[in-house]
Amino acid sequence: MATSPPLSKRRLSRLLRESREASGLTADQVTDRAHELGATRWSPSKITRLERDEWVRPKLEDVEVLLDIYGIQGLTERAEYIRLAKEARQKSWWRSYDDVIEGKLPGLEPGASRIREVALTLIPGLLQTQAYTRAVIIGGGIVDAEEIDRRVEARMLRQLILDPKADGPKYWAIIDEAALRKIPLETREEQIRHLIDIQRPDLRVQVLPDSAGLHAAVGGAFTMLDFAEDTGLVYTENPVVQRVHDEPADIEAWDLVYQYVSASALGIQESVLFLESLIS
Known part of the structure; x- marks a missing residue:
């Protein structure tokens, strides 16, 4: 790791x-x-x-x-x-992007043994294509061209931990159908195709369909990180606050939420078929 x-x-x-x-x-x-x-x-x-x-x-x-x-x-x-x-004390790559990276998550991801994520309105950052990332940043109100480029660059660098050749974490993502429907038309096929092609034994993407109705994570998206030599944590964020939750009781509660959401989501093969139906 x-x-x-x-x-x-x-x-x-x-x-x-x-x-x-x-x-x-x-x-x-x-x-x-x-x-x-x-x-x-x-x-x-x-x-x-x-x-x-x-x-x-x-x-x-x-x-x-x-x-x-x-x-x-x-x-x-x-x-x-x-x-x-x-x-x-070491300086890692993300320190060069302090002006555009907020929160601790990018620095913690490389040391994780497993990352589990529930995304409700956006495709998770680790799974975004460059075009989709750019659209999200612009949609968030960023207009300076140089800042947009730096934010896209930083997001792409974060994704290197998922390279099959890297000694990176296992990654499991559950994406609400709402996030898929919000993908801009001009980037939709590329982004959804990426979600299909990136699947492998240690990287799984499941879809949480609208037909599941209200679910355990309806209150907000979250990311769970497990570490081989340390206690895990849960990361949540909104436009104002980024928080790390590491109390054992909190982690146990989030883990239960994840299990409930996973049970409501489509299986891997069903998810792939669902994604393919969106671009066929």
Whole structure:
């Protein structure tokens, strides 16, 4: 699986929180001990930010200080923390598109072992053709030609994780019929043909037909990401807010919703036939 700096940072934050809790120390006590070690730029709020994954790029010296405070002395264990910190500091391709990429999802996708997505009104970004992507961006009110080009470019780069030759995640998408009907006429055949041709054992697209009626995900689209060495998460977004849900109870609830929606969707072969009927 590809290295994902945001995922490494997330793992590091979780491990540091667990290490503090295992040591029985509060954030105030950690701050006091850091000051005793000569690290004066520490505060309880800084520790909270680190543990909530609200830091930008982890400093190796900060991680070393915390490892000393938590009594983590084993070379192998310390090396794992430092490895995660170094990976988290790497600059990945999407950092060059910070002006047009919003949210954490593009940075987390490369590190996932499986991605499951329910799309209601748009074709998922990982499955969009270039022409459809451009139409969506323009439909969203973007008029600057250079910005449109950069957004399309970034979207296409995101899709490289689904290349059959890449060590990417399994990907399962459920697309509501409403999203298919909203595809602009000039891009419809190409986009739907792409959804048919891209199917393979580790990449599946199902259609959620109108005949299914009201379904479990009617409240909104979502993306679920599983990770081989970390807890999963659910990503939701709207034009204003992008959110990562990683509480176990939340993940369990979204997983149940996905199962219900999957049961309402057409099977793989039925979905392919349905897609073909839209362009025949």
